[in-house]
Amino acid sequence: MTAHRARDLAAATVLPLVAALAVTTLGTPADAGTTEPRTVSITAVEPRDDVFLVKGKVRPHHPGGRVLVQRKRPQAAHWQKWRTVRTTDASRYRRRVRQLRRPGVICYRVKVPGDATYADAFSEKVCIRTYWK
The missing domain is CATH 2.60.40.10 (Immunoglobulins)
Structure with missing residues (x-):
């Protein structure tokens, strides 16, 4: 695997993780x-x-x-x-x-x-x- 493919794969797995963390830490208006x-x-x-x-x-x-x-x-x-x-x-x-x-x-x-x-x-x-x- 080349370096740029590894970087793209890492970015693809980090992005959904960041989005999930943002939803859980920010919460919904009902939670607030x-x-x-x-x-x-x-x-x-x-x-x-x-x-x-x-x-x-x-x-x-x-x-x-x-x-x-x-x-x-x-x-x-x-x-x-x-x-x-x-x-x-x-x-x-x-x-x-x-x-x-x-x-x-x-x-x-x-x-x-x-x-x-x-x-x-x-x-x-x-x-x-x-x-x-």
Whole structure:
């Protein structure tokens, strides 16, 4: 047997072994405890002039759980933790948001931290634009 054939044969036997090891060490999502992802909805409403609310719900049911409201300027690189809010018995949350002091845009999203059953979940972003009349 020539050297290059021996090398090809060795590579052919190592490749399935590496693939089998990767499957057993990485596991499946069910093994990792993330049986199903959470869904987080978010909306921004203005019930009165200059009063804004960021609100939504978490599914599956997450009563009394913590959700992190994050915010970011469009030109910023990262989301910043802004406030922590508890969900109601119906898995809903809401937080009042003050408008910016000067014209501009600020975006919000909600993060639900993972636990033994679920992975971290994020909502879509909502942006509020402030401008002067």
